[in-house]
Amino acid sequence: MMTIGVVGAGVMGADIALLCAAHGMRVVLKDVDQAVLDKFAVELPQKLRGYKMMGCTFTRTAAQMLELVQATLDYAPLADVDWIIESAPENVELKQQVYAELARVCRADTYYAVNTSCIPITKLAAQMPDPSRVLGAHFMNPVPLKKAVEVVRGFHTSDASIEAAKGLLKQLGKNAIVVKDFPGFVANRLSHLFMNEAAFLVQDGVAKPAEIDAIFREGYGHKMGPLETADLIGLDTVLHSLDVLYQHYQDPKFRCCPLLRQMVDAGLHGKKSGRGFYDYNS
Structure with a gap:
């Protein structure tokens, strides 16, 4: 065994x-x-x-x-x-x-x-x-x-x-x-761009989290939207991974959305804290 x-x-x-x-x-x-x-x-x-x-x-x-x-x-x-x-x-x-x-x-x-x-x-x-x-x-x-x-x-x-x-x-x-072996490999170099840009869409008032996620689920066929995924992973973890990617590549495309950083500073870490882009306490 x-x-x-x-x-x-x-x-x-x-x-x-x-x-x-x-x-x-x-x-x-x-x-x-x-x-x-x-x-x-x-x-x-x-x-x-x-x-x-x-x-x-x-x-x-x-x-x-x-x-x-x-x-x-x-x-x-x-x-x-x-x-x-x-x-x-x-x-x-x-x-x-x-x-x-x-x-x-x-x-x-x-x-x-x-x-x-x-x-x-x-x-x-x-x-x-x-x-x-x-x-x-x-x-x-x-x-x-x-x-x-x-x-x-x-x-x-x-x-x-x-x-x-x-x-x-x-x-x-x-x-x-x-x-x-390159930082972020395949999955996170792609997924973190999705999650970060989705946070920018919320910050800019383009759409609400539920609307953004619905487009990914119903339009692209994803089982979860990027903001649902971010909440599941933990917004603090997403933030830290974006910082790691930015540090290694020095590419502005990995610059963390200010709203995402503010939410983490406020203790809104997603599902594990009870609130992120969605409220899990109700």
Whole structure:
């Protein structure tokens, strides 16, 4: 039985842990906040019911899945995992600290999958003892419902690591799409332009959020509009990713919409805070 270490139990990390446990894998779920780990256990039954209603064919119960998950505040339990899927917040310095700890405790043959939306894989892999075993695995949100995973080949990533990632993702019911290591990769270089420009449309009074999203759903056939997606991801996360893209490319097309920055400053972070472009409290 494969053992997966998931570092970071936030929105993405919790769903990745759920997905791995649903497919019978042992999971070591690491976070810095006990309340976040407790939240994962409390919310798992409800999230599992919701995903099943949306078409996921998971056969394990929440109780069976929780038996496969070891929640921890320490790095030590990650010493014997086959894979690390790192899903810490989108902050380069924070991720570098995480990888310094992982390099200290993990086995030499552990593979590392960086679940990032914009940060270059090569930059993080450079500090690892064997950067050939580090790659990007950009899961889409919500994780159980999205088929595609961007697998990002860093400068040193080996063919063997890419093939191992494809095998892991196949076991999880995912389709690995291999791309090169440029900030934002494919998905976020496109999606963040959509979300940012949609925020500009709201700021300029061209249309309301519901109208903009309806055009994307009903006109383009997207399942969600850009502002619904931004609220789901978290406006603070979208803002930070735009700043990362702007920093790396120095291209004004990634300049964050002032309204989006103001909303984040005001604490309107989307669904997780109860209010973003939409109100989730009513």
